Amino acid sequence: MAVQAVDLGHGQACRHLAESALEISRKSATPGAAALFTVMKARGLAAERHAAQTTKTLQRAETLLSRVAPGTEPSWINRIGFGKPSLAHLTAHALRDLGDLAEAEHQFKRSRATRDGVGHPRTYSLTLANLADVQFTRGLLPQACQNWSTSLDAMAGIRSARTDQAVRNLRSRLATLGPRKPTFAQQLNQHAAAWQQTTTSRPA
Numbered sequence: 001m002a003v004q005a006v007d008l009g010h011g012q013a014c015r016h017l018a019e020s021a022l023e024i025s026r027k028s029a030t031p032g033a034a035a036l037f038t039v040m041k042a043r044g045l046a047a048e049r050h051a052a053q054t055t056k057t058l059q060r061a062e063t064l065l066s067r068v069a070p071g072t073e074p075s076w077i078n079r080i081g082f083g084k085p086s087l088a089h090l091t092a093h094a095l096r097d098l099g100d101l102a103e104a105e106h107q108f109k110r111s112r113a114t115r116d117g118v119g120h121p122r123t124y125s126l127t128l129a130n131l132a133d134v135q136f137t138r139g140l141l142p143q144a145c146q147n148w149s150t151s152l153d154a155m156a157g158i159r160s161a162r163t164d165q166a167v168r169n170l171r172s173r174l175a176t177l178g179p180r181k182p183t184f185a186q187q188l189n190q191h192a193a194a195w196q197q198t199t200t201s202r203p204a
Helices: 002-007 011-024 031-047 051-066 075-080 084-098 101-114 121-137 141-154 161-175 183-201
Strands: none
Touching: 002 011, 002 031, 011 031, 031 051, 031 075, 031 084, 051 084, 084 101, 084 121, 101 121, 121 141, 121 161, 141 161, 141 183, 161 183
16 A cells, blocks of 8 residues: 555655554564565655655665565565565665665666566566666666666566556657657667557457
8 A cells, every 4th residue: 555655646645554564563573574664664755855764764674674584574575575676676766756866776776686587577677667767867868778678578478557657658758859869769669669559459
């Protein structure tokens, strides 16, 4: 619920939900679970533009995750695959919301480097798409297009609301370049259009 709230722009609701989870599980949460609740609190704080509190909360989440011992986390933590790649991914989102694009790019790269692209192709592809979006905003067009292209390749055979939105965002961002966009950007736009056509024609 906290993830949905912040993705819809409700930072305060995200923070309150994460704080409730921390309070309810205060005496029983494992370090991994507490790290997840804490980084989600940071995302809520970032959405509310509380920079200093966000930084402190992100540091707390990192400390908690460093205390995780193998085989001691609950099954639901293992099932959703929360660990270093996920923490870096969520941290990047918080930093992006604060406007720290350079550090957000670093954290998305960190998530990409530690993410199992074969075992978790959808999440891996979305991490790449988010990385590309930050790079585009920073004016790093060749790097952004390369990561978007790799993201599209990783999305092959995958259909979800988040991947659909990521590809729509890609094409919307490229459209801002106008008709004289570089050849590699034109090719990427064609790649994205082909992906959309394929997923649209595939049964849901």
